[in-house]
Amino acid sequence: MRPGDSVSWPHVHRPRAIGSHAKQEVPAIDLSDPRVALPRARTTAGGLVKSLLLIGAALTVALIAGFGGVVVLRLAIPDLPAWSGLLIGLLALVFVLWGISRRFAWIMPWYYVLPAIVFLLTFTFFPVLLTIWLAFTDYAGARNGQLSVATTTPIVAVDGNRITVSDPAGLNCEVLRNGCVDVRAEVYSFDLLAVTAVDYADGVLTLAEPLPRGREARQVEMFLPDLGFEFSTEIESVDGALVRLVSAPPFAPDLERIGIQMADEVDRRIVTLDGAVLTLDASLPADFEATAIARYNEYGFIGLSNFVSILSRAQRSLIPVFAWNVSFAVLTILINTAFGVLLAVLLNNPDLRFRNLYRTLLIVPWALPNIITIQVWRGFLNENFGVINRVLMLFDITPDPINWLGVAMAAKGAVLLVNLWLGLPFMMTAVLGALSAIPRELYEAAKIDGASAWQGFWGVTAPLLRTALVPITLTGFAFNFNNFNLIFLLTDGGPPVDWGTATARGTDILISWAYNEAFRSQGGYAYGLGSAISILIFVITVAVSLVNFRVTGALKEESNT
Amino acid sequence: MVQGWKETMTLRKMMIALLTVASFGLAFGQGLTVWTTFGDQTLEWLEGEAASFTSAFGVPVSVVKLDLNELPATVLRAAPQGEAADLFIGVPHDQIGNMADGGVLADMSVYATPGYLADLGEQARLAYTFAGKLFGLPMFVEGPALIVNTDLVPELPATYEEMIELAQELTTADTFGFMFDAPNFYFAYLYFRTFGGYVFGRDASGSLVPTDVGLASEGAVRGVQALKDLRFEYDLIPAGVNTEVANGIFVDGSLAMIYNGPWAISQYRDAGVNVVVGPVPPMADGTEFGGFMGVQGVLMNQFSDNKVDAANFAKWITRADAQISMAQLSGRIPVSEVAVAAVGDDPIIQGFGLALANAEPMPNIPEMGQVWGPAGSALSVILETEDSDVEAALERAVAEILGN
Numbered sequence: 001m002r003p004g005d006s007v008s009w010p011h012v013h014r015p016r017a018i019g020s021h022a023k024q025e026v027p028a029i030d031l032s033d034p035r036v037a038l039p040r041a042r043t044t045a046g047g048l049v050k051s052l053l054l055i056g057a058a059l060t061v062a063l064i065a066g067f068g069g070v071v072v073l074r075l076a077i078p079d080l081p082a083w084s085g086l087l088i089g090l091l092a093l094v095f096v097l098w099g100i101s102r103r104f105a106w107i108m109p110w111y112y113v114l115p116a117i118v119f120l121l122t123f124t125f126f127p128v129l130l131t132i133w134l135a136f137t138d139y140a141g142a143r144n145g146q147l148s149v150a151t152t153t154p155i156v157a158v159d160g161n162r163i164t165v166s167d168p169a170g171l172n173c174e175v176l177r178n179g180c181v182d183v184r185a186e187v188y189s190f191d192l193l194a195v196t197a198v199d200y201a202d203g204v205l206t207l208a209e210p211l212p213r214g215r216e217a218r219q220v221e222m223f224l225p226d227l228g229f230e231f232s233t234e235i236e237s238v239d240g241a242l243v244r245l246v247s248a249p250p251f252a253p254d255l256e257r258i259g260i261q262m263a264d265e266v267d268r269r270i271v272t273l274d275g276a277v278l279t280l281d282a283s284l285p286a287d288f289e290a291t292a293i294a295r296y297n298e299y300g301f302i303g304l305s306n307f308v309s310i311l312s313r314a315q316r317s318l319i320p321v322f323a324w325n326v327s328f329a330v331l332t333i334l335i336n337t338a339f340g341v342l343l344a345v346l347l348n349n350p351d352l353r354f355r356n357l358y359r360t361l362l363i364v365p366w367a368l369p370n371i372i373t374i375q376v377w378r379g380f381l382n383e384n385f386g387v388i389n390r391v392l393m394l395f396d397i398t399p400d401p402i403n404w405l406g407v408a409m410a411a412k413g414a415v416l417l418v419n420l421w422l423g424l425p426f427m428m429t430a431v432l433g434a435l436s437a438i439p440r441e442l443y444e445a446a447k448i449d450g451a452s453a454w455q456g457f458w459g460v461t462a463p464l465l466r467t468a469l470v471p472i473t474l475t476g477f478a479f480n481f482n483n484f485n486l487i488f489l490l491t492d493g494g495p496p497v498d499w500g501t502a503t504a505r506g507t508d509i510l511i512s513w514a515y516n517e518a519f520r521s522q523g524g525y526a527y528g529l530g531s532a533i534s535i536l537i538f539v540i541t542v543a544v545s546l547v548n549f550r551v552t553g554a555l556k557e558e559s560n561t
Numbered sequence: 562m563v564q565g566w567k568e569t570m571t572l573r574k575m576m577i578a579l580l581t582v583a584s585f586g587l588a589f590g591q592g593l594t595v596w597t598t599f600g601d602q603t604l605e606w607l608e609g610e611a612a613s614f615t616s617a618f619g620v621p622v623s624v625v626k627l628d629l630n631e632l633p634a635t636v637l638r639a640a641p642q643g644e645a646a647d648l649f650i651g652v653p654h655d656q657i658g659n660m661a662d663g664g665v666l667a668d669m670s671v672y673a674t675p676g677y678l679a680d681l682g683e684q685a686r687l688a689y690t691f692a693g694k695l696f697g698l699p700m701f702v703e704g705p706a707l708i709v710n711t712d713l714v715p716e717l718p719a720t721y722e723e724m725i726e727l728a729q730e731l732t733t734a735d736t737f738g739f740m741f742d743a744p745n746f747y748f749a750y751l752y753f754r755t756f757g758g759y760v761f762g763r764d765a766s767g768s769l770v771p772t773d774v775g776l777a778s779e780g781a782v783r784g785v786q787a788l789k790d791l792r793f794e795y796d797l798i799p800a801g802v803n804t805e806v807a808n809g810i811f812v813d814g815s816l817a818m819i820y821n822g823p824w825a826i827s828q829y830r831d832a833g834v835n836v837v838v839g840p841v842p843p844m845a846d847g848t849e850f851g852g853f854m855g856v857q858g859v860l861m862n863q864f865s866d867n868k869v870d871a872a873n874f875a876k877w878i879t880r881a882d883a884q885i886s887m888a889q890l891s892g893r894i895p896v897s898e899v900a901v902a903a904v905g906d907d908p909i910i911q912g913f914g915l916a917l918a919n920a921e922p923m924p925n926i927p928e929m930g931q932v933w934g935p936a937g938s939a940l941s942v943i944l945e946t947e948d949s950d951v952e953a954a955l956e957r958a959v960a961e962i963l964g965n
Contacts, residue, residue: 495942
């Protein structure tokens with residue numbers, strides 16, 4: 001009986017009946033269609049949407065409790081570490097979940113998948129959303145949202161919320177997308193007082209005169225004559241002329257040479273910069289003696305600029321890199337499959353002696369860590385000192401040494417060669433497995449029909465291998481399309497070529513190009529640009545995969561063919 | 562029995578819990594963490610200094626080694642999250658602008674004592690000064706010089722031309738005459754600068770102008786042509802030679818002359834190679850050779866929660882005594898004038914001193930970060946084939962540096 005032919009399903013009671021009406025006669029269950037016969041889980045009673053809404057609400061409450069809890073508790077305990085928010089959030093989550101489960105008992109099974117949902121949100125959704133957001137910003141090393149100490153510029157005059165600085169160029173506003181307009185800033189009040197002390201004992205310094213009021217005394221510098229060393233320590237408290245130090249100097253200080261750092265700072269926003277005059281969003285506190293101002297490295301939304309800049313330079317980067325990326329993945333799969341099938345067919349011959357030994361030896365590349373073997377290959381491929389060129393020249397295969405890693409074409413060949421070495425064991429093992437599933441009788445029948453070994457391969461082995469090879473080659477293509485390890489370790493994307501740029505070189509694939517843009521160019525850290533490339537890679541990968549699936553028919557069920 | 566075993570288990574659990582809490586306390590509270598790019602002897606020196614600092618001040622210091630290529634990037638990523646060390650030691654000054662712009666470096670002007678500043682060489686102070694602030698305490702100056710194997714070259718040639726001739730004679734089946742990592746812009750700058758090229762021009766006040774890049778100037782083209790001649794005209798540096806390869810041959814004793822820095826000296830000494838250090842000899846017309854030099858020192862993390870102890874350690878390892886022991890150990894030139902006077906008669910230090918007298922400190926503005934990649938790419942392309950177009954490749958690199 002084929003699954004669709006079942007006639008018994010209308011007689012099967014709804015699963016609910018099995019539990020609640022136990023006394024009722026249980027009809028015979030026809031197991032030919034498990035979808036109908038097996039009891040339906042009661043737990044979906046609430047529905048998917050309702051369950052997800054409840055879970056989402058619980059997580060939101062926990063998130064708010066975590067953040068809010070830290071903010072509130074910091075009012076009482078200023079030094080509260082940030083991770084305590086995690087604990088508060090977790091407690092809140094447990095409490096909320098318990099509450100929900102009391103009201104909606106059917107939600108219990110969802111709690112088993114809750115950790116998975118949280119991890120999915122944290123490690124997959126969050127990075128993806130962050131990448132998408134960054135792709136539309138100008139985030140980079142010099143625009144990372146941090147306070148830029150390098151822009152600290154002395155203040156010469158203060159008039160309400162208008163501040164005159166000595167050197168407006170010092171604020172280095174031109175690297176920000178709008179200049180110094182609506183930029184967060186820190187205004188400092190700093191002074192180093194040279195004072196004398198009359199006594200020092202047990203971590204307490206007695207100054208000749210009490211410290212001036214207003215600014216906070218933060219740090220003491222004292223010279224230790226016994227060590228010939230200028231020692232710094234923080235101040236725990238000041239009581240008139242008594243200064244209590246956080247850590248006591250190991251030797252007695254020179255009481256004539258004491259320096260005390262007085263400092264204070266306030267947070268403001270720069271509204272505009274006009275010549276040397278800055279306008280702040282609010283005036284400074286009355287007794288605040290402003291000495292300097294530093295701005296933050298603001299970053300923000302810049303629309304499609306990153307994509308425009310990538311596409312405007314596509315001729316030298318995106319297009320050649322994409323072309324090589326596709327040919328790399330396709331050629332790798334073709335070469336590896338060809339060699340894998342060849343070796344597997346040879347090793348599958350039961351008449352071959354020591355074939356288990358060969359199999360074991362051929363699996364070795366798989367057992368060694370790539371990170372080591374690729375480095376070894378780098379050494380092998382050295383033009384003048386590598387073993388490969390020496391062997392080639394010994395047998396007069398090539399008159400001059402091949403500059404494997406220094407010429408783009410040779411480097412591409414080297415990448416394919418090393419990837420063959422790395423990928424062959426997997427291909428061979430997979431094909432061997434598929435081969436063992438082909439019945440011997442088919443070959444015998446072919447032989448009786450007078451087929452040669454060659455005809456046997458094309459007539460029997462090849463068609464039967466196809467089913468097994470399609471998924472392997474598809475995953476292999478997807479893996480190699482983003483095979484960052486190999487490129488990074490073997491050629492590091494090099495050699496540089498005259499048609500490329502410093503970040504898109506001879507063997508760079510899309511992902512290594514994105515890495516170079518994000519972490520190596522523009523002084524290192526053009527995350528915005530790198531994220532934009534990542535998004536382009538995603539679009540390209542999806543397109544390639546769709547074409548791939550369409551061409552190979554992988555979206556259809558293999559068993560039907 | 563069972564009861565006793567259970568008790569030991571709880572006791573053990575409690576001890577483990579206590580230890581965990583204690584180690585957390587150590588990690589977050591007292592103690593300093595230092596990231597360094599030092600290796601071998603200099604790392605041992607740093608660990609020794611850390612131990613003496615701990616015994617004097619009671620502050621534990623843990624030293625972690627990082628690769629020079631990844632330290633600045635790691636700091637920029639990790640420091641704002643509070644996950645970077647308190648101090649970074651051994652960062653060449655060309656990274657200063659980049660890191661300071663990212664907001665991860667503390668202004669160390671407040672920690673530099675008047676005594677230290679008075680003793681500090683002018684060039685070192687300028688190298689570590691960015692945007693008018695001292696972003697670190699310099700420790701030593703280093704840069705490449707001509708290192709000669711005296712077993713193969715008994716007498717230093719007087720001119721560059723003679724040196725090339727000698728190198729050609731010494732390039733035989735078993736030995737090589739002169740080699741260095743030519744496609745590496747750091748070393749290749751010797752040829753750029755000597756022939757009139759430059760990285761960034763300077764305005765009237767002496768500040769670097771990031772829009773004036775002189776790597777494709779007429780002098781730069783001539784210099785790179787001279788560099789290219791080493792490979793294709795004089796057959797001295799075959800393709801595939803990088804620092805490791807050249808170093809390996811020099812350590813074997815089969816390379817007569819190498820252009821390399823003091824970091825390699827201990828390796829040569831350990832291998833038993835007799836070396837003399839000096840400048841690349843001047844050309845017949847009297848032009849002196851000079852490339853890049855770098856200043857290394859101590860940087861402080863702006864996000865460190867232990868800045869005061871960190872400042873004490875920074876001052877501790879930059880004192881003149883420490884610089885003297887560092888110099889004697891590693892051939893680096895101290896930045897303290899007292900220390901320079903104390904180690905001036907060491908032939909290795911003297912040799913590097915002479916070689917670096919003509920050298921230029923690497924630019925420390927953040928735009929320098931954009932120079933290394935394109936310049937190195939251009940050199941690779943130029944040195945790849947004999948018929949490469951030097952001028953076109955350099956012009957492309959300059960366009961890329963300027964962001965066009």
